[in-house]
Amino acid sequence: MTDQGQLHRQLIDRMTNNGSLRTDPWRKAAAAVPRHEFLRGGYFRRVAGPRFHSAWEPVQAGDADWLEGCYADESLVTQIAGTIVPEDIRGPITREPTSSSTLPSLVLRMLEDLQVEDGHTVLEIGTGTGYSTALLCARLDAENVTSIEYDERVASRARAALGHMEAYPTLVTGDGLLGHGAGAPYDRIIATCGVRTVPQAWIEQTRPGGLILATICGWLGSSELARLTVHDDGTASGPLLGGGVSFMLARPHTPPPLGLLPDLDDGKERETAIGADVLSNWTARFVIQLAAPGAQRLTLERDGRSEETLVDVETGSWAAVYSEGGRWLVRQGGPEPLWDAVEDLFGQWRHAGAPALEEFTVTVTPAGQTIHW
Known part of the structure; x- marks a missing residue:
């Protein structure tokens, strides 16, 4: 069986080779943060086979393949249906995932794209397991990091994992779409959940010249990472970065139930x-x-x-x-x-020639958000 240290080194090598991990400061941060420490509560693995349309089964710490799964460059589901964690069940479950540990290569790619510098303050929207929060702490020191998590149980597990790693950033439980004004202004804001529109609160809480990195999503399932620069006039604008980045939507931005469908013959x-x-x-x-x-x-x-x-x-x-x-x-x-x-x-x-998403620009003003090519 491959040991944890070797698995960790292999993951860093993969992220370096695929271009996700590009600079020495983030490489050192990645080496300092073992991912398995943030998955000790286990994770869910998709069930394959004809019995289940879309089902998940728990993988617990101590299972034969748990550690290798922790260091796979894959997103790992950590919560189902808003409340259910791996320790709650023993068999497959067919509900929808509501929280996950994002694949490490995407986490590091986004942190690289955030373009932080020593001494910068960062607000992270979506603590999740705490893995990305720990990476930020390793790169910038914990006193420069604030992280918000919407779900109290998810936040509690992240706090425990970060404490075990002796990382003590400012952790807030609440609606990340409102930001955290008490720590503003920030040099950088990064969101590890998808949003339909970039909240005005994030712009107000970012210092002029600062950056916001967020995945802009829609209800048809397409999304893309945007990097916005905040301007002196309280607006923000910037390009989509490409790559087909996808995150679970922030819970207040999820679509309403379809309910009773209209008469689809009456048209x-x-x-x-x-x-x-x-x-x-x-x-x-x-x-x-x-x-x-x-x-x-x-x-x-x-x-x-x-x-x-x-x-x-x-x-x-x-x-x-x-x-x-x-x-x-x-x-x-x-x-x-x-x-x-x-x-x-x-x-x-x-x-216009069917421009790629990298040719699109996002602009956010107090009047709303526009996206154009």
Whole structure:
């Protein structure tokens, strides 16, 4: 069996070789923080096989493959359904994950992208297991690090793990979308959860010239990392960084329940030049999210065909797109024609040469957030 030290060194080598770990200060921080110390409560592993559609089984500390899993460059689910941790169950569970330990290469890539310098103060949104918090402490010293966690149980376990590592940053339990004004202004803010829009509180709590690193997500499942510079006038702007970064959404930004679906037969039908196949492309889906930000996606089998359906719960608008006789059709209803908006913005994007997400710019002002290429 490979020992912990060797597994840790192999992980650092992998992150160095793939370009996630690029500078000596972060390499030293990564070497100083053993990931397994933040997974002693275990984690969940996806169950494969025909019995389960999407299920997870617990892996406990002391299990034969627990330690190797800790040092795999993979995200590890640590909480299910908002309350359930590995020690709570003995068999598979089919609920949705609500907290995880992000794959180390992404953690280090983001910390490198944060462009910190010695003496900088950092506010971290989403403590999680505490692994990334410990890396920040190793790089900047704990007195320069503040971390907020929404979930009290998750925060408690992170506090214990950090204490075991003798790392004592400022830890706050609360809504990270509100930031932590008591420690402001910060040189850097980094979010380890996804947001639909960058909160104004983060901009207000970052000193002019400071950076905010956050993953901007949508309800159609496409997301990207943005690095925003805060300006003297209280606005912030900056590019998307590319790479297809994905995080669980901050809980206040998760979509509402779909509830009772509208009558999907009661709509106007027409041919469309944009088919449902575009929804399988990450960048195209990001553009579609900008056109229909309140829409959620369903795949429905109706009348012997598959229909990709977008539903906006708040407005009641919907659109169903499907193929018939070698052409794409859309049927839509509600007060706002969703697919019309998709066709318009998607057409503009294509006319511009279908720019990559790295060519998009995010701007946040007190009036709201805009994203354009």
